[in-house]
Amino acid sequence: MQAVLLLAALPMLAGAWLPWVLLRPNRLAPGEYLRLPPVWVAALLVLALLPLAAARWRPALTWVPATLALLLAVWLLGTRTGAALVGQAAFARASAASGAWLTLLGAGVALYGARLCTRAAGRPAWTGLLWAAGVGALLLNGTLSNWSVLVEARSEGPRWVQELAQHLRLVSTALGLAVLIGAPLAVWASGRERVAAAVLGVANAVQTIPSLALLGLLIAPLSALANAFPALRSAGVSGIGVAPALTAMTLYALLPVLRNGVVALLGVPAGAVDAARGMGMTAAQRFWRVELPLALPVWLSGVRQAAVLLVGVAAVASLIGAGGLGTYIFKGLQSAATDLILLGAVPAALLAVAVDAALRGLETLLGRRLGRAA
Amino acid sequence: MNAARRTGGRLGNWAALLWPALLLICLIPGVLPGLINPLGLGNVGAFEPPLWRLTLTHLGLVLLSCVIVLGLGLPLAVAVTRARRDALRQLAETLVGLGQTVPTLAVLALAVPVLGFGWAPTLLGLIAYGLVPVVSNAVVGLRGVSPGALDAARGMGMSARQRLWRVELPLARPVILAGVRTSTVYNVGTATVGAALGAGGLGEPIINGLSQQNTALVLTGAVLAALLALSLDALMSLFAAPH
Structure with missing residues (x-):
């Protein structure tokens, strides 16, 4: 724990000294770096070292200075960007500079270390989530509203929500299709060794191909298809846009769904199946009431891997006109606007983490339910 | 599953020669445009820079990141798997899990504000992303070494360093190599996306083709x-195959 908290203190100590705010006359122009007032530098330095001290003498309370450090960093980011913009024109932007990022990173690691301390001390884990409530409150009461990324988000507003919805739509549609195709295929293949090897081999090769290349490879056949059958074109099939993106994403998601399905179904203990047979269950009953419930937790982890993968591929898919959060990333890259990049990249990363956590929770829940039922 | 692995192995030996051969054939000047132009999707002329140079840039980025990843990842994995470093190991595992979750494009794009455009942010992204499978596999491999083997080594009077080099690393080698393989293959994909940051490589024809609506150009880059x-x-x- 000491080592983790030391790793947390180093970026915070450096971050307190480094410039915190970059003030630019507009969102593209070069700007000047502003440092923190000495009082706040001192406060940050103390808060950087406090978790280390706490872990030494009061391990169960390490979460207090760690949470305070993160909240102070977020609050400082909000107030310092606000202070920097006083008396500036409306186009001026105040964004976070290296000091702010390093401090936030260090505070995050400190919170992680504090959670380990809480767990080692056998205390309840809810204290580890207080920081989220604090950051949420700071976001809602407008403390952060002068930070350049949120200024950009405000001006994008409803369009940003649309792109987020499109991202979610792409991911959920491709995941649904992959499960619809992959589940029966896995059940069919799991009984046949040769088929299983062939199916997994093909799915493996597909996953080896870079996502951008796969998207590119699908443009030609799909546009040819749309040219040959005008009916398909009116149904939305074309070389560019949602159709090739969904096709590529579905192919990509098939491998984890298939692989974990086959592995899970083959992993069902033969004794359980034998016992079911001995009880006089038909093949259908055995599948639905014994094999599937036993295989489901492992299978679901494959679905989770697929979902996380798809959040990333969907970001790349905006390059072929499928929309989604990647739109902001590429728009930001083209115009060298950091805030736009952050507006796409940070939500995409958070979305992937959230999807992962949600499906992980579902897995444990299901595992517990099925464990009790068995 | 055993059968699957066996068939895969045999298929792998055969394909190990097939894919590089196809790649080399496609790189002979004129071959790929000759194949793609008759499809009527657009026109591909002579490339500037030539395709083989783009492929070499791509390969160079991937291999350079692979070397750096090995140089950083292996010592890291060894350091966090030593005795009484559970907290550090958990931190490493959490970070690696996070790396697996966060989209590649987000990592690459976030490196641009720090490093500017060009190959530097792509290389950083490749290293960050390539570390994930190498570190996680090396940790799994090193922790999977049986305590019996370590005890025996200790009983023979080996020092900690000797145990690491002569027992742990050799036993963990197959798992580590599998991680290197995953990392390298994923990085080929990541480097393709890197063309959007100006890294060059085979993503360049894809992205140029998309912006010029020239499907033939897209196809050229995608195939390669x-x-x-x-x-x-x-x-x-071939290297990672268990003997």
Whole structure:
């Protein structure tokens, strides 16, 4: 724990000294770096070292200075960007500079270390989530509203929500299709060794191909298809846009769904199946009431891997006109606007983490339910 | 599953020669445009820079990141798997899990504000992303070494350093190599996306083709990138194959 908290203190100590705010006359122009007032530098330095001290003498309370450090960093980011913009024109932007990022990173690691301390001390884990409530409150009461990324988000507003919805739509549609195709295929293949090897081999090769290349490879056949059958074109099939993106994403998601399905179904203990047979269950009953419930937790982890993968591929898919959060990333890259990049990249990363956590929770829940039922 | 692995192995040996051969054929000047132009999707002329140079840039980025990843990842994995470093190991595992979750494009794009455009942010992204499978596999491999083997080594009077070099690393080698293979193949894909940051490589024709609405150009880059990934995967399966 000491080592983790030391790793947390180093970026915070450096971050307190480094410039915190970059003030630019507009969102593209070069700007000047502003440092923190000495009082706040001192406060940050103390808060950087406090978790280390706490872990030494009061391990169960390490979460207090760690949470305070993160909240102070977020609050400082909000107030310092606000202070920097006083008396500036409306186009001026105040964004976070290296000091702010390093401090936030260090505070995050400190919170992680504090959670380990809480767990080692056998205390309840809810204290580890207080920081989220604090950051949420700071976001809602407008403390952060002068930070350049949120200024950009405000001006994008409803369009940003649309792109987020499109991202979610792409991911959920491709995941649904992959499960619809992959589940029966896995059940069919799991009984046949040769088929299983062939199916997994093909799915493996597909996953080896870079996502951008796969998207590119699908443009030609799909546009040819749309040219040959005008009916398909009116149904939305074309070389560019949602159709090739969904096709590529579905192919990509098939491998984890298939692989974990086959592995899970083959992993069902033969004794359980034998016992079911001995009880006089038909093949259908055995599948639905014994094999599937036993295989489901492992299978679901494959679905989770697929979902996380798809959040990333969907970001790349905006390059072929499928929309989604990647739109902001590429728009930001083209115009060298950091805030736009952050507006796409940070939500995409958070979305992937959230999807992962949600499906992980579902897995444990299901595992517990099925464990009790068995 | 055993049968699957066996068939895969035999198929792998065969494909290990097939994919690189196809890649080399496609790189002969005029071959790929000759194949793609008759499809009527657009026109591909002579490339500037030529295709083989783009492929080399791509391969160079991937291999350079691979070397750096090994140099950083292996010592890291060894350091966090020593005794009484559970907290550090958990931190490393959490970070690696996070790296697996966060989209590649987000990592690459976030490196641009720090490093500017060009190959530097792509290399950083490749290293960050390539570390994930190497570190996680090395940790799994090193922790999977049986305590019996370590006890025996200790009983023979080996020092901690000797145990690491002569027992732990050799026993963990197959798992580590599998991680290197995954990392390398994924990085071919990541480097393709890196073309959007100006890194060059085989993503360049894809992205240029998309913006010029020239499907033939897209296809050229996509075919070569796919072949490069399949070639590296097949070649590395020869090294990583369990003996």
